[in-house]
Amino acid sequence: MLQNEKLDELAARCGEWLKGTGPESDIVISSRIRLARNLGDFPFIRRCTPEDRQAIERTVSSRMEKLEGWEDVRYVNVAEVSELDRQFLVERQLISRELADAEGARAVAIDPSEQFSVMINEEDHLRLQVMHSGLDLTKAWDQINHLDDLLEGVINYAVHPKYGYLTACPTNVGTGLRVSVMMHLPALVITHQIDKVFRSLQKISVTVRGLYGEGSQFTGDFYQVSNQITLGKSEQELVEQVGEVVPVLIDYERRARQFLIDQSEQDLHDDVSRALGILCTAKKISSDETMHYLSKVRMGVNLGLIDSVPVKKINELFIHTQPGHLQKLHGRLLSSSDRNVQRASYLHDHLTQ
Amino acid sequence: MKCQHCEKPATFHITELIEPDGPKVLHLCEEHARGFLSQEAPTPMASVASALAKQLKLGQTKEELAELDRKACPVCGITFYEFRNAGRLGCPYDYTHFQKDLEPLLSNIHDSLEHQGKRPKRAAPSADRQAQAIQLRREMDEAVEREDYERASEVRDLLRDLETGDADPSDSSSTEEG
Numbered sequence: 008m009l010q011n012e013k014l015d016e017l018a019a020r021c022g023e024w025l026k027g028t029g030p031e032s033d034i035v036i037s038s039r040i041r042l043a044r045n046l047g048d049f050p051f052i053r054r055c056t057p058e059d060r061q062a063i064e065r066t067v068s069s070r071m072e073k074l075e076g077w078e079d080v081r082y083v084n085v086a087e088v089s090e091l092d093r094q095f096l097v098e099r100q101l102i103s104r105e106l107a108d109a110e111g112a113r114a115v116a117i118d119p120s121e122q123f124s125v126m127i128n129e130e131d132h133l134r135l136q137v138m139h140s141g142l143d144l145t146k147a148w149d150q151i152n153h154l155d156d157l158l159e160g161v162i163n164y165a166v167h168p169k170y171g172y173l174t175a176c177p178t179n180v181g182t183g184l185r186v187s188v189m190m191h192l193p194a195l196v197i198t199h200q201i202d203k204v205f206r207s208l209q210k211i212s213v214t215v216r217g218l219y220g221e222g223s224q225f226t227g228d229f230y231q232v233s234n235q236i237t238l239g240k241s242e243q244e245l246v247e248q249v250g251e252v253v254p255v256l257i258d259y260e261r262r263a264r265q266f267l268i269d270q271s272e273q274d275l276h277d278d279v280s281r282a283l284g285i286l287c288t289a290k291k292i293s294s295d296e297t298m299h300y301l302s303k304v305r306m307g308v309n310l311g312l313i314d315s316v317p318v319k320k321i322n323e324l325f326i327h328t329q330p331g332h333l334q335k336l337h338g339r340l341l342s343s344s345d346r347n348v349q350r351a352s353y354l355h356d357h358l359t360q
Numbered sequence: 361m362k363c364q365h366c367e368k369p370a371t372f373h374i375t376e377l378i379e380p381d382g383p384k385v386l387h388l389c390e391e392h393a394r395g396f397l398s399q400e401a402p403t404p405m406a407s408v409a410s411a412l413a414k415q416l417k418l419g420q421t422k423e424e425l426a427e428l429d430r431k432a433c434p435v436c437g438i439t440f441y442e443f444r445n446a447g448r449l450g451c452p453y454d455y456t457h458f459q460k461d462l463e464p465l466l467s468n469i470h471d472s473l474e475h476q477g478k479r480p481k482r483a484a485p486s487a488d489r490q491a492q493a494i495q496l497r498r499e500m501d502e503a504v505e506r507e508d509y510e511r512a513s514e515v516r517d518l519l520r521d522l523e524t525g526d527a528d529p530s531d532s533s534s535t536e537e538g
Contacts, residue, residue: 047493050494050497051450053450056497130448155478163490165452165490172475176448177449177466238470238473239475241478
C-alpha cells in the first residue's frame with residue numbers, strides 16, 4: 008500500500024465518478040454506497056482514548072496491507088497531512104468533513120481509480136464507500152459487498168445476533184448501509200416543482216437533501232436521494248428502494264426540461280449561453296456564482312443547446328473550482344479574493360480551449 | 361443577512377427538504393453550516409431526539425426517565441443521559457446492556473428490531489469476550505495514568521493473548537449465516 012503519497016497528482020486528474028458516463032448521467036451525477044463498521048473489541052469512537060484510536064488505526068492498516076490486490080491502494084494518514092490536503096479530500100468526497108476536522112489518529116485508504124475509499128476512525132471505526140458515475144447502484148453494491156467481505160476476513164466486526172452490524176449511532180445499526188444518489192435537477196427548480204416532488208417522496212422512507220452555497224459539497228441544483236432506515240430490510244431491498252425512486256425523479260426532470268423547451272426554446276438557449284459567456288469571460292468569480300452558471304451550462308449541454316463543452320469537463324470544473332482544489336492546482340494557499348481571480352482564469356482556460 | 365445562530369454574516373443558504381411541514385431554508389455562517397453539513401441526512405441527533413421524545417410520550421414518566429438517565433454501561437461507562445445528549449453510544453456492549461431501553465428507540469427510527477441483511481461469514485468473538493477486551497483496555501489506560509507500569513504490562517499481555525486468540529483463524533468457525 009502506498010503511504011501518504013503526495014496528493015498533487017490526484018488533484019490534477021479526475022476521479023472515476025466524475026467522468027460523466029454511466030446510465031442516466033445527464034441527470035444522475037453519481038451513485039454512492041457506504042457501509043458503517045466497527046471493531047468488536049474497542050469502544051466506539053467517542054469513548055476511545057487517543058491510544059485506542061492509534062491502536063485501531065494500526066490494527067486496520069496492518070491488516071489491510073496484507074489484502075490481495077491492495078498493492079496500489081493509497082493510504083493517507085489524515086492526521087499528518089496539511090489542512091489544505093484535508094479540504095481537498097473532502098471536496099473530492101473521499102473523506103467526510105467530520106474525519107477532516109477530527110483529532111487524533113485517523114486515515115483513509117483510496118483505490119487508484121477513486122471508486123472506493125475506506126475511512127478509519129470516523130464516527131464509526133470504519134466507513135467503506137464506493138462511488139460510481141451515473142446511476143449504477145447494483146454495481147456499486149456488488150463492489151462494496153466484496154470489499155466488506157475482504158475486510159471481515161481480517162477484522163472482527165462488532166455484530167449482534169439480533170441487530171446485525173453495531174454502529175455508534177442507532178440510526179445506522181443493522182446493515183450500516185446508506186445509499187445516496189446525487190442528482191442534477193435544474194428544470195424542476197426553474198419550474199418551481201421541486202418542493203412538490205420531494206414532499207410526495209417523504210412518505211416512502213427516502214430522504215432528499217438540497218444544498219446551496221459555498222462549501223465543500225456539491226451545490227446549486229443538486230439533490231441527494233438516500234435511504235432513511237438501515238434495520239429490518241436486507242441490503243438488496245434498501246438498494247432497490249432508492250433505485251426505484253430515482254427513475255421517477257429522472258422522469259419528472261426530463262418532462263420539466265421538455266416543458267421549458269416547448270415553452271420557449273429561445274429563452275432557455277439564451278439563458279444557458281449567457282451562463283457560458285459569463286464563465287468564459289469573467290475576470291473574478293465566486294464559488295457560488297460558478298456553481299450557479301455551471302449548473303445552467305450542464306443542463307444546456309445535456310439538452311444539446313451547447314455543444315462546445317463535454318459534460319465530463321463541466322463535472323470536473325464543479326470540483327476543480329472549489330477552494331481546496333483551486334489552491335492545490337495553483338500550488339499555494341490563496342486568499343478568498345485571489346481565489347476569485349484564479350477561478351475566473353481557470354474557467355476561461357478550460358472553457359475556451 | 362446574519363447567521364441564524366450567531367452574529368456572523370450568513371454565507372450559506374441551505375434548503376432542508378426533510379422537514380415534515382415542508383421545505384425549510386437555513387441561513388448560516390460558514391462555521392455553523394459546516395457543523396450542519398457534516399451531519400448525515402437526516403441528522404442522527406434529530407432522529408434520536410425525536411425517537412426519544414416519542415418514547416417519553418408513550419408512557420415513560422419523568423421519574424422513570426431520570427432513573428434511566430443514570431444507568432451506566434459496565435464496560436465503557438457511558439450513561440444513558442450521555443447517550444441521549446450526544447446521540448452516540450459508547451461501545452458495542454451498550455446494545456446488550458441498554459437493550460430494553462434502546463428497543464423502543466430502534467423501533468421508532470427503523471420500524472423494525474430484527475436485522476435482515478448480511479452477516480459476517482466468520483463468527484465474531486462473543487459479546488462477552490469483546491466486552492472483556494474493551495474493559496482490559498480501560499484498565500491498562502488507568503494503570504498507565506497512575507504510573508502502575510507493572511500492572512499495565514500484565515494487562516497488555518492479557519490483551520495480547522485475547523487479541524491473538526481473536527486473530528487466529530482456527531479460533532473461528534464458518535457459520536454460513538445470511
